[in-house]
Amino acid sequence: MTKSELSEAGRRLIERLYAGNPAALSRAITEVENETAHAASLLAAVQKSTGKAITIGITGPPGAGKSTLVNALIGEYRAQDKTVAVIAVDPSSPLSGGAILGDRIRMAEHSHDTGVFVRSFASRGHLGGLSRTAGRVIDLMDAAGWDIILIETVGAGQSEVEVADIAAVKIVVSAPGLGDDIQAIKAGILEIADILVVNKCDQPLADQTKRSLKAMLKLKRQGSQDIPVLGTVATTSEGLPELVGEITIADEKQRLGTGLVDRKPRLRRNLAEALGQLAKQRLRQNTSPEIDALVAALESGETDYMAAAETLLDGGYLGAVADTAARARITGS
Numbered sequence: 001m002t003k004s005e006l007s008e009a010g011r012r013l014i015e016r017l018y019a020g021n022p023a024a025l026s027r028a029i030t031e032v033e034n035e036t037a038h039a040a041s042l043l044a045a046v047q048k049s050t051g052k053a054i055t056i057g058i059t060g061p062p063g064a065g066k067s068t069l070v071n072a073l074i075g076e077y078r079a080q081d082k083t084v085a086v087i088a089v090d091p092s093s094p095l096s097g098g099a100i101l102g103d104r105i106r107m108a109e110h111s112h113d114t115g116v117f118v119r120s121f122a123s124r125g126h127l128g129g130l131s132r133t134a135g136r137v138i139d140l141m142d143a144a145g146w147d148i149i150l151i152e153t154v155g156a157g158q159s160e161v162e163v164a165d166i167a168a169v170k171i172v173v174s175a176p177g178l179g180d181d182i183q184a185i186k187a188g189i190l191e192i193a194d195i196l197v198v199n200k201c202d203q204p205l206a207d208q209t210k211r212s213l214k215a216m217l218k219l220k221r222q223g224s225q226d227i228p229v230l231g232t233v234a235t236t237s238e239g240l241p242e243l244v245g246e247i248t249i250a251d252e253k254q255r256l257g258t259g260l261v262d263r264k265p266r267l268r269r270n271l272a273e274a275l276g277q278l279a280k281q282r283l284r285q286n287t288s289p290e291i292d293a294l295v296a297a298l299e300s301g302e303t304d305y306m307a308a309a310e311t312l313l314d315g316g317y318l319g320a321v322a323d324t325a326a327r328a329r330i331t332g333s
């Protein structure tokens, strides 16, 4: 296996990154987002410094109060003198129209605090999926020594389950009038949550929402009694110390003997994203009779996209991946 060498500029950037320089982090994130060749070597070089941060994924239905809760968590952790990096995914759903502006105003409260670093990303599409590079950006923030990394994702479709791969502690936020609607908490999400939060506990029916969440949890998950269901009022920070306490417990459960977090799920996701990217690039560049034949079969309706993609991968038609020299590099034989 080979990897690209780190340049002199890369080495300098990493030095500044380790020194906690926010401009260096911004710069490195931009490289990673642009998926430059430089970024790959940068990420490889910082891996040995990752695994220390507490990574927290916050997901839930639109309007549940995720951003307000992120803001309140920033306040709690800053009061403990912990540094906080935030990945905010700009909602693209019409349901949360205006929310971006709201988030900016809320975050502005922390904008002069050098212990807070906020990076927003456009979501991948209308389902609000995480950006392709989110896992890699977390690697950078983690290596750069940020204590807490918060990732807010708009809770629709795929993103809740995606967040499970890149955040060690998964929080699902719901609110009265949302949480008792089974539709609002998508399938799969209860299975991966470490902590359930019923936010807006200043509103009527909060207790009822908590009860129905607990009932749903019991139905869907073994050992559900170990999953805390907390009430919060994000706008006033009520319930926040309890939430921080549960986050600490959930994080510690996932630390390995080394005291570091197991980053394998995150690395696997990063690898999956890199694989997709490389496969697309190879497909664009390759002109082989096999690929032409598959495209013709698609045109005639003889095959479908998924079946054709499977043939491409299994048959090794994407070029160098299948050649024996490349295989020898992979297996080391």
Ligand SMILES: Nc1nc2c(ncn2[C@@H]2O[C@H](COP(=O)(O)OP(=O)(O)OP(=O)(O)O)[C@@H](O)[C@H]2O)c(=O)[nH]1
Pocket (backbone or CB within 6 Å): 061, 062, 063, 064, 065, 066, 067, 068, 069, 091, 095, 096, 097, 099, 102, 154, 155, 199, 200, 201, 202, 203, 232, 233, 234, 235, 236
């Ligand atoms: N009463 C009450 N309102 C709250 C509370 N938390 C948040 N809100 C309000 O609920 C609205 C939505 O909050 P956001 O934090 O933007 O919710 P979100 O889940 O981030 O929304 P999207 O990102 O659009 O999915 C805002 O007007 C908040 O001020 C709370 O605990 N109580």
Ligand SMILES: [Mg+2]
Pocket (backbone or CB within 6 Å): 066, 067, 068, 091, 099, 103, 152
């Ligand atoms: Mg939000």
